[in-house]
Amino acid sequence: MDNHMYSVEDFEWQKIEHARITELWSDNYSPKETNPYSEPAKAATKKLREMEIYLKKNGLIPYSDH
Secondary structure, eight states: OOOOOOOOOHHHHHHHHHHHHHHHHHHHHHHTOOOOOOOHHHHHHHHHHHHHHHHHHHTSSSOOOO
């Protein structure tokens, strides 16, 4: 995990970017071909999770109930 400082605004932007890339991945899904958005989708998910963990550990967003 990076030791960057993230803001809630960074996290909100990353959620939008994650949704955009996930939609591209979904639109290009084919069980017979490699999806060109697989790696960007994995990277966006990893970055979103990293930011979420950082913000929760630093008390900037609450831990969820689940």
